Amino acid sequence: MPGRLYSVSLLGLALAAVLLTGREFRSLSEKQTVVRGPGVSAVTRLSDCLPALRGTAGDTDVYFLESGKPGGTLLVLGGVHANEPAGMLSAVLLVENARLEKGRMLVIPEANASAFTHVESAEGFPVRFTMAAEDGSARWFRFGGRLTNPVHQWPDPEVYTHYPSGQLLSDFDVRNLDRAFPGRPDGNFTERIAFAITGLIRREKVDLTIDLHEARPMNPIVNCVIFHERAREIASLGSIDLESAGVKLRLEPSPQNLHGMSHRELGDHTDTTALLMETANPIQDRLHGRTSEQLILDGRDDFFLQAARRGLLYVTYEGKGLPLEERVGRHLASLAKLVQIFGELNPEREIGLGNLPDYALLKDRGISPFLRPAIR
Numbered sequence: 001m002p003g004r005l006y007s008v009s010l011l012g013l014a015l016a017a018v019l020l021t022g023r024e025f026r027s028l029s030e031k032q033t034v035v036r037g038p039g040v041s042a043v044t045r046l047s048d049c050l051p052a053l054r055g056t057a058g059d060t061d062v063y064f065l066e067s068g069k070p071g072g073t074l075l076v077l078g079g080v081h082a083n084e085p086a087g088m089l090s091a092v093l094l095v096e097n098a099r100l101e102k103g104r105m106l107v108i109p110e111a112n113a114s115a116f117t118h119v120e121s122a123e124g125f126p127v128r129f130t131m132a133a134e135d136g137s138a139r140w141f142r143f144g145g146r147l148t149n150p151v152h153q154w155p156d157p158e159v160y161t162h163y164p165s166g167q168l169l170s171d172f173d174v175r176n177l178d179r180a181f182p183g184r185p186d187g188n189f190t191e192r193i194a195f196a197i198t199g200l201i202r203r204e205k206v207d208l209t210i211d212l213h214e215a216r217p218m219n220p221i222v223n224c225v226i227f228h229e230r231a232r233e234i235a236s237l238g239s240i241d242l243e244s245a246g247v248k249l250r251l252e253p254s255p256q257n258l259h260g261m262s263h264r265e266l267g268d269h270t271d272t273t274a275l276l277m278e279t280a281n282p283i284q285d286r287l288h289g290r291t292s293e294q295l296i297l298d299g300r301d302d303f304f305l306q307a308a309r310r311g312l313l314y315v316t317y318e319g320k321g322l323p324l325e326e327r328v329g330r331h332l333a334s335l336a337k338l339v340q341i342f343g344e345l346n347p348e349r350e351i352g353l354g355n356l357p358d359y360a361l362l363k364d365r366g367i368s369p370f371l372r373p374a375i376r
């Protein structure tokens, strides 16, 4: 009898573990809210450009903000890498705040929606982070992985061959959306997502594409704009103007022989002018201490402070860390400048962006005043 009681207890414990972990696993598929701001004229799905994506974890919302006045078309990508929250959040703030004064803007805050449904294993990453909206109510966002969720694309090959260049890349990069462009309609899941974005650019005749990322503070590409050759002048003039405004944006030409990245392939395979920007994200670096929601929000970690003192970081790092509002503010200020320069160089395709959250205001008051309450 005691043995039987023991078995029943063990079974009970196992069931409880399954229920608890199962609930947590299911919650990873729960979608964060993006509120339609007053400037949004339509919301479509990425799968409109590739019906095979419909109903899959790779489908995602595409927000249209249109002025009704002639001008150019801008596409902003956030969340190509779901573990780089400033990129996604900058795109969310554009959707919730911006008003177009000329031309139009398309925004995809979660470009790789599948990557927002998991985190990299064995790192103890938080799966979401919470901030207050303008009225004090809570808004939560997903912290995801760099790659497509292996639940949606598996197994990885021993070597990933990029299409169409034939370049050989690391096995895991087969699930990296920023190694999958321009993509193909009958390729693997990540290539299909890339193909749909490329198709959107062609269909909507997107003039300017800006892809928002973050990188490790120990990576020299932080606080850089990486530009396709057709975007060289915009990036150079933008960098000069930003520096005089106190924002240092380093210039990095897109490597011609490194394939799959948005700035290279979208520039080569479509008529769009393609750029990518990086801010510095401590939680992405190997150097971090405890991986917590706090580290996502303020980027404060004593290990980085010590590394900065030894000159190992490519960003200025002080006791206050690298707060998310500063990274988002930098992205939005840089984006506004690049869009303005694009308009000056191409007056017939000018894109007028109004009501963007100001960098100084973001640094001073944080992100909350620019987040709308999530009313479902």
Ligand SMILES: [Zn+2]
Pocket: 080, 081, 084, 178, 213, 214, 215
């Ligand atoms: Zn990235």
